[in-house]
Amino acid sequence: MNVAVCADVGSTYTKVAVVDLDGGGLVAAAAAPTTVGTDVLHGLEAAVSAATARLVVGDVPWLVCSSAGGGLRLAVVGYEPLVTARAGRRVGLSAGADVVHVAAGRLGRAELAGLRAARPDVVLLVGGTDGGDADTLTHNATRLARARWRVPVVLAGNVDVRDELSALLVGAGVPVTVADNVLPRIGVLAPDSARAAIRRVFLRHVIGGKGLSRGGRFARLVRTATPDAVLTGVEVLAEVVGGDLMVVDVGGATTDVYSVLTPDERAGGPGREVAGQLWRARTVEGDLGVRWSAVGVVRAAVEERLVGESEREGLAAAAAARAADAGFLPGDVAGRAVDARIAALAATVAVRRHARGVGTGERAGRDLRDVRLLVGSGGVLRHARDNDAAGVLDAVLADHGGGWAVPRVARAVVDVDYVLAAAGLLAAEHPVAARALLGRWAG
Numbered sequence: 001m002n003v004a005v006c007a008d009v010g011s012t013y014t015k016v017a018v019v020d021l022d023g024g025g026l027v028a029a030a031a032a033p034t035t036v037g038t039d040v041l042h043g044l045e046a047a048v049s050a051a052t053a054r055l056v057v058g059d060v061p062w063l064v065c066s067s068a069g070g071g072l073r074l075a076v077v078g079y080e081p082l083v084t085a086r087a088g089r090r091v092g093l094s095a096g097a098d099v100v101h102v103a104a105g106r107l108g109r110a111e112l113a114g115l116r117a118a119r120p121d122v123v124l125l126v127g128g129t130d131g132g133d134a135d136t137l138t139h140n141a142t143r144l145a146r147a148r149w150r151v152p153v154v155l156a157g158n159v160d161v162r163d164e165l166s167a168l169l170v171g172a173g174v175p176v177t178v179a180d181n182v183l184p185r186i187g188v189l190a191p192d193s194a195r196a197a198i199r200r201v202f203l204r205h206v207i208g209g210k211g212l213s214r215g216g217r218f219a220r221l222v223r224t225a226t227p228d229a230v231l232t233g234v235e236v237l238a239e240v241v242g243g244d245l246m247v248v249d250v251g252g253a254t255t256d257v258y259s260v261l262t263p264d265e266r267a268g269g270p271g272r273e274v275a276g277q278l279w280r281a282r283t284v285e286g287d288l289g290v291r292w293s294a295v296g297v298v299r300a301a302v303e304e305r306l307v308g309e310s311e312r313e314g315l316a317a318a319a320a321a322r323a324a325d326a327g328f329l330p331g332d333v334a335g336r337a338v339d340a341r342i343a344a345l346a347a348t349v350a351v352r353r354h355a356r357g358v359g360t361g362e363r364a365g366r367d368l369r370d371v372r373l374l375v376g377s378g379g380v381l382r383h384a385r386d387n388d389a390a391g392v393l394d395a396v397l398a399d400h401g402g403g404w405a406v407p408r409v410a411r412a413v414v415d416v417d418y419v420l421a422a423a424g425l426l427a428a429e430h431p432v433a434a435r436a437l438l439g440r441w442a443g
Helices: 040-052 083-096 109-117 134-146 159-171 192-209 217-221 226-241 293-303 307-322 331-357 386-397 418-425 431-437
Strands: 001-009 013-020 026-033 060-064 073-078 099-105 124-125 153-155 176-178 222-225 245-250 255-260 280-285 371-379 411-414
Touching: 001 040, 001 159, 001 226, 001 418, 013 040, 013 159, 013 418, 026 040, 026 073, 040 060, 040 217, 060 217, 060 418, 073 083, 073 153, 083 099, 083 124, 083 192, 083 280, 099 109, 124 134, 124 192, 134 159, 153 159, 153 192, 159 176, 176 192, 192 217, 192 222, 217 222, 222 226, 226 245, 226 255, 226 280, 226 371, 226 418, 226 431, 245 331, 245 386, 255 331, 280 331, 293 307, 293 331, 307 331, 331 386, 386 411, 418 431
Parallel strands: 001 060, 060 222, 073 099, 073 124, 124 153, 153 176, 245 371, 371 411
Antiparallel strands: 001 013, 013 026, 245 255, 255 280
């Protein structure tokens, strides 16, 4: 049997999908608790063993992504907030990073202290269009060099000074990876080179440096950060569907929203974004989750006027209980209904922010009216009763009071088998299998 093991090592659970490389079918799936407290390989091997227990397979490839240990924390240092810093943030999110800090302008003592306090795993250093301003980028690279900075840096600014600044940083002992400019000219966003560089740094420095596993095997197995794999899967799905789509991943700590839109030639007109338009995008809402961040969901929902006073007190108490016990599993109908309600609020607020651009540094947001497919993901949806899961996604599609134009005609499905990450892992080496795996949603 010609199969591959696709695994996502998450903060709580490790999920495994065994995929037929010839037909793209899902052969088997399993999950096991992620063993962060000992060695993540233990949980990974347990999940793989469970998934392959009834299969007759030989030596099969393992394709692994990971968000264990907090995933990838990225800071962006740019020229000014409305252009290069904003462009850098967009690129960081598209690379699967949790953007924990954005600085714009010349780094001074206070700005450097703020950068250190954010505890990034990687710094994306950007600034200036090609042939444009080079002074700010030069100043910031020099400042990092003099500060004996040791966190890996991806240098993706003005190419005119790239080699010079790379040599400066290397000479000062700063780990640096060079990429093409994320904003080569005003209005043109070029994420691919920097996204690939961030992925390489994640694999080389971050996975091996988090102490998740003894020895080097786990670091060799991991291909990318989980959100990066999911976004790649979303991109493959957009090709399969042939139109705009959106994915809402409701987790225990965050809610991520991915969207792929069809490029609009009108975007190059007079009202275009100076930081460029990213047609394949991701946003992360760190205050919205159904366990650790459940209290933030209720707070945000009240601010968005999705929850009234009559519901607020009881929902807030339920959210606090879930935040205090992240392993809580509801055992009755009432508890499952509360979980579904919190999930619906998290999804609705997260999509509002994604569409409106609130809190993301965006100005115009994203036009989701032509979205044809809405995919729900996350354990709270995968393990919910069909009616509860459908209700969460229906809440997003019926949100006419949120200040964004909802999709005009969209079909809602749940990634019950968790195949988006698997497809993303397969996409580079087995593109036909990746597309076939997602063909279930092509109709």
